[in-house]
Amino acid sequence: MIFQIRDNERKIFEVISKAAAELGFPTYVVGGYVRDRLLARPSKDLDIVCVGSGIELAKRVGNSLHPRSRVTVYKRFGTAALKHRDLEIEFVGARKESYRSDSRKPTVESGSLADDQNRRDFTINALAISLNEQDYGTIIDPFNGLEDLEAKRLITPLDPAKTFTDDPLRMMRGVRFASQLGFQLDPGTKTAMREHCDRLKIISWERIATEMHKIMLSPRPSVGLKLMDDTGLLDYVLPELAALRGVESRNGRKHKDNFLHTIQVVDQLAERSPEIWLRWAALLHDIGKAKTKRWEASAGWTFHAHDAVGANMVPRIFRRLRLPNDKLKYVQKLVSLHQRPISLTQEEISDSAIRRILFEAGEDIDDLMTLCASDITSKNPHKVKRYQENYVLLRNRMTEIEEKDQLKNWQPPITGEMIMETFNIPPSRQVGLIKDAVREAILDGEIPNELEAAREKMMAVAKELGV
Known part of the structure; x- marks a missing residue:
């Protein structure tokens, strides 16, 4: 050496x-x-x-x-x-x-x-x-x-029980070094971490979050995340993620282990992007599945609306880990939308559906597509190949629609202020209804994305509402 x-x-x-x-x-x-x-x-x-x-x-x-x-x-x-x-x-x-x-x-x-x-x-x-x-x-x-x-071994200089009891943050550091360096925890050291993981409670969330960031930025974050699960640290730091572990079977039908799926998605995204908050979105994308898991005799295991439920869980996780508020909306948006491109690849894609995802994702559309491409973990290579090809087709359609309809970072041409000024009305439910109707008409292709057409629609909707 x-x-x-x-x-x-x-x-x-x-x-x-x-x-x-x-x-x-x-x-x-x-x-x-x-x-x-x-x-x-x-x-x-x-x-x-x-x-x-x-x-x-x-x-x-x-x-x-x-x-x-x-x-x-x-x-x-x-x-x-x-x-x-x-x-x-x-x-x-x-x-x-x-x-x-x-x-x-x-x-x-x-x-x-x-x-x-x-x-x-x-x-x-x-x-x-x-x-x-x-x-x-x-x-x-x-x-x-x-x-x-x-x-490539991680072992404490003194008795690991004393090392970790004295300063429990050392357990998170050990996980981080394993993830960053590709080292293995010594069995005795790992056992001591498992036995003393509850000591992490005396560590500030800011210090824990710092180590989490470093784990997430490592070449294969799954190494650290799996170690956190093995040692019990995950149950304290991210119990919502720990709740995804395991497989349940009924009538010979089982669902995948959503914890192992998630950390594979994080690894696959890490190969595509160094962006830390996009990696966090990958970590939390299926966080709602534990709460939404249901058995349906006709369909088997389902996780209906796990995207919406997961998005609603993100703020609590951010507050607990003291993560920055200015990144919350970004991660929440990607968690909320991560199912949409997948569903678009499984059906005839209408221009309206593409306009909607472009509008809702806005400037984060490329990150959303990167997350979705990373969310393919099937062990069937033919299925993976088909999904990836469908994503390419979807991206091409998005580019065509975006260029044709001028939807890059698009905002509807009619604002609430314009509606209130035109009809001399205060902020109200009617203002929202008119604004939403104009936006939906453009997204559905009913009217072109132009100010004059939008104004005509605004006048027609206002008349229907009796404004």
């Missing part, structure tokens, strides 16, 4: 080493940077641990780099950070920690490098490289982290 280092990193290490020697602080590079460089992965975050004051070392390094270097000091945590070109460098004094049972915020004391390595989450993150003159460049590996890197 070769440690790959760039020239600018080598230079900054020399500056840090010199500053540390002047202060008499034994100093080391630790954690994620060491791991990633050994795995030949890019890393722009440097964690520097010194046996002394991390703040004092950061200031000395900053002055050495540039007299006006900006060093951000976090006195409460005893840390400091500075940015040098594309590197984010954080300095901290070596420490040991002790925890109360009701908090992940530790009592911190000054300590040795060994103390600092003991408090790390996994052996692959406990690796350190000396920046000290007597053993400069030596890898310090007290927990056989190099072997675990080679074996």
Whole structure:
């Protein structure tokens, strides 16, 4: 395993080493940077641990780099950070920690490098490289982290029960590393996660959501999602998704495992798009199926209106995970509409139906179609091929209708304000009825998408309503 280092990193290490020697602080590079460089992965975050004051070392390094270097000091945590070109460098004094049972915020004391390595989450993150003159460049590996890197194994440095009880967020981090790196959790570590998953309740939803985002952005999010299910973490973080697991059979007819289907859809979408909120839409697209599952003697298992039910569940999930409100409507819209293109591929497609989906999806139509194409998980290759070909035909029809009817980000030409001004009436149910009638007439192809035709329709509807 070769440690790959760039020239600018080598230079900054020399500056840090010199500053540390002047202060008499034994100093080391630790954690994620060491791991990633050994795995030949890019890393722009440097964690520097010194046996002394991390703040004092950061200031000395900053002055050495540039007299006006900006060093951000976090006195409460005893840390400091500075940015040098594309590197984010954080300095901290070596420490040991002790925890109360009701908090992940530790009592911190000054300590040795060994103390600092003991408090790390996994052996692959406990690796350190000396920046000290007597053993400069030596890898310090007290927990056989190099072997675990080679074996692609995630195991805690100390007893996993203590590691996860002290800081339960480490369980989510373990899931995330497995998903990002393609590593396997050590059986004992995985068992401890299962036994202590309820400790996650002391972690803030914001921290949990941050780890969820990183899992969702990994090459195969299903790895992390499946691990969350296996360890019980999913029941706490996303019980709505956990409720989809399993298969029920009646009279020899069974439905698919909607949890496994969902995580396959997320993986297939991840191959098509890096967009995080589109991946979230894939994760939540079938969230309503547990609530809508019914057995019907004539039809078998049904999930009628699971799209609408799922869309109504999205806001509660966003509130719980503290996800941003400005992304809520986007995800909710895609969950609500994800069945529509599928149904259009299974019937004669009318221009009216295409106008409606173009109007309702608006600028998100391409994302909706990407989600729907990813929603094909049949094990029958002929069926998959047929569905994909139908989607191509549907996309072509959408392009034709969009260009012909000028429906790109379309809004009806008649607004509520125009109706109120024309008929001198206040906001009312009648205004909505007139506006809806004009819009429906255009979508149905009854009148062209033109202002004059829309005004004539507005006048005719108003007359019918007695306005």
